[in-house]
Amino acid sequence: xxxxxxxxxxxxxxxxxxxxxxxxxxxxxxxxxxxxxxxxxxxxxxxxxxxxxxxxxxxxxxxxxxxxxxxxxxxxxxxxxxxxxxxxxxxxxxxxxxxxxxxxxxxxxxxxxxxxxxxxxxxxxxxxxxxxxxxxxxxxxxxxxxxxxxxxxxxxxxxxxxxxxxxxxxxxxxxxxxxxxxxxxxxxxxxxxxxxxxxxxxxxxxxxxx
Amino acid sequence: xxxxxxxxxxxxxxxxxxxxxxxxxxxxxxxxxxxxxxxxxxxxxxxxxxxxxxxxxxxxxxxxxxxxxxxxxxxxxxxxxxxxxxxxxxxxxxxxxxxxxxxxxxxxxxxxxxxxxxxxxxxxxxxxxxxxxxxxxxxxxxxxxxxxxxxxxxxxxxxxxxxxxxxxxxxxxxxxxxxxxxxxxxxxxxxxxxxxxxxxxxxxxxxxxx
DNA sequence: TAGATTGTTAATCGATTAACAATC
DNA sequence: TAGATTGTTAATCGATTAACAATC
Numbered sequence: 209x210x211x212x213x214x215x216x217x218x219x220x221x222x223x224x225x226x227x228x229x230x231x232x233x234x235x236x237x238x239x240x241x242x243x244x245x246x247x248x249x250x251x252x253x254x255x256x257x258x259x260x261x262x263x264x265x266x267x268x269x270x271x272x273x274x275x276x277x278x279x280x281x282x283x284x285x286x287x288x289x290x291x292x293x294x295x296x297x298x299x300x301x302x303x304x305x306x307x308x309x310x311x312x313x314x315x316x317x318x319x320x321x322x323x324x325x326x327x328x329x330x331x332x333x334x335x336x337x338x339x340x341x342x343x344x345x346x347x348x349x350x351x352x353x354x355x356x357x358x359x360x361x362x363x364x365x366x367x368x369x370x371x372x373x374x375x376x377x378x379x380x381x382x383x384x385x386x387x388x389x390x391x392x393x394x395x396x397x398x399x400x401x402x403x404x405x406x407x408x409x410x411x412x413x414x415x416x417x418x
Numbered sequence: 419x420x421x422x423x424x425x426x427x428x429x430x431x432x433x434x435x436x437x438x439x440x441x442x443x444x445x446x447x448x449x450x451x452x453x454x455x456x457x458x459x460x461x462x463x464x465x466x467x468x469x470x471x472x473x474x475x476x477x478x479x480x481x482x483x484x485x486x487x488x489x490x491x492x493x494x495x496x497x498x499x500x501x502x503x504x505x506x507x508x509x510x511x512x513x514x515x516x517x518x519x520x521x522x523x524x525x526x527x528x529x530x531x532x533x534x535x536x537x538x539x540x541x542x543x544x545x546x547x548x549x550x551x552x553x554x555x556x557x558x559x560x561x562x563x564x565x566x567x568x569x570x571x572x573x574x575x576x577x578x579x580x581x582x583x584x585x586x587x588x589x590x591x592x593x594x595x596x597x598x599x600x601x602x603x604x605x606x607x608x609x610x611x612x613x614x615x616x617x618x619x620x621x622x623x624x625x626x627x628x
Numbered sequence: 629t630a631g632a633t634t635g636t637t638a639a640t641c642g643a644t645t646a647a648c649a650a651t652c
Numbered sequence: 653t654a655g656a657t658t659g660t661t662a663a664t665c666g667a668t669t670a671a672c673a674a675t676c
Contacts, residue, residue: 228598243657273656312615384621405438412528414608453634469635469636481634
């Protein structure tokens with residue numbers, strides 16, 4: 209897909225937060241907001257907000273501010289929230305089940321369609337609104353008959369390293385990684401990692417050095 | 419605590435990843451590694467590694483490289499992993515239980531000592547290696563009689579906003595936040611957030627724009 | 629010693645902030 | 653219109669990369 213202009217990585221990482229705050233404003237029925245007010249709400253500079261939003265153009269108006277509804281919708285589109293992502297979860301442990309059953313994701317188009325686990329005791333169980341847990345050994349077959357956009361990987365590192373080639377081979381477009389490891393995948397496969405232990409270490413750093 | 423030199427935010431965020439890779443090298447019995455080899459392993463530039471590690475000084479040696487054991491230990495200290503953090507978890511849902519029971523955290527000094535939940539059906543239950551679930555209403559009292567360094571908050575945003583003042587009032591030093599919201603806390607309280615939905619949106623952005 | 633590799637300075641690149649003319 | 657506020661350029665700040673002399 210072609211971008212209007214090239215949007216920098218730093219801006220992209222901020223978009224979901226803008227989106228969240230715009231959602232709050234929308235719920236409150238706010239129609240428009242100035243970069244100044246928005247900056248106080250979000251605790252960033254007004255200058256940064258104007259620079260960032262300007263990439264998308266046309267939602268600000270001098271003397272008035274930004275149209276909340278339009279901006280919310282536009283940022284949603286840019287984030288790819290106007291489509292459906294067929295999503296599976298590898299690992300039906302506590303993290304895997306949490307992801308598979310969280311309604312907030314499906315509300316945004318991340319449709320949870322299957323969980324996979326090696327534990328036979330879990331096979332056939334359901335999570336959330338009827339998402340089935342399948343044997344991990346069925347994954348390969350599943351990928352042959354189902355298009356999968358995103359696979360969330362919520363199993364230990366070693367097992368994860370064994371599963372990833374199956375996902376790649378099976379045509380999964382993106383991996384949402386919760387294992388404490390980095391994957392080696394072809395360029396066309398996207399990996400987005402949530403390294404919880406790294407987050408916790410950044411926290412302990414802050415405790416020790418403040 | 420006083421830093422030797424001022425270490426930039428970007429470097430700090432990379433430290434846990436260095437630490438993880440050094441742990442792997444240590445397990446493999448590697449005694450020393452050059453910035454060149456390390457850069458190929460970690461897929462960053464050798465220049466960045468030398469710049470980063472140079473902040474701590476004394477672990478590199480010309481013609482030899484870096485001593486793995488010493489560097490691992492030193493970075494561990496800088497990250498604050500040489501001490502114990504009394505840790506509690508607010509919310510005994512799937513995320514809360516996952517955090518409370520994960521052995522990897524306690525192995526690094528993050529001692530999980532109690533969970534709190536408002537659901538009476540869970541009160542008295544145990545998670546992981548005997549960590550009890552208490553009523554949320556007992557939290558205030560608990561904080562009076564126990565020193566808590568870190569509280570992981572794994573409940574929905576609204577409930578979280580109600581609990582945070584109790585944590586702050588109770589002298590909790592740092593909050594590890596899993597709710598989809600930002601907290602307003604005094605300067606001396608640290609907040610480290612894991613915004614899963616934001617991570618997922620960054621992922622969908624990459625899918626749509628690659 | 630000769631070769632390898634760091635420590636560190638300088639150059640480049642990118643991101644943030646400030647400022648203000650344009651304009652609703 | 654006058655006031656408010658954006659869009660956008662220029663200035664600043666910070667982070668990354670390149671280069672090479674120092675040195676083990």
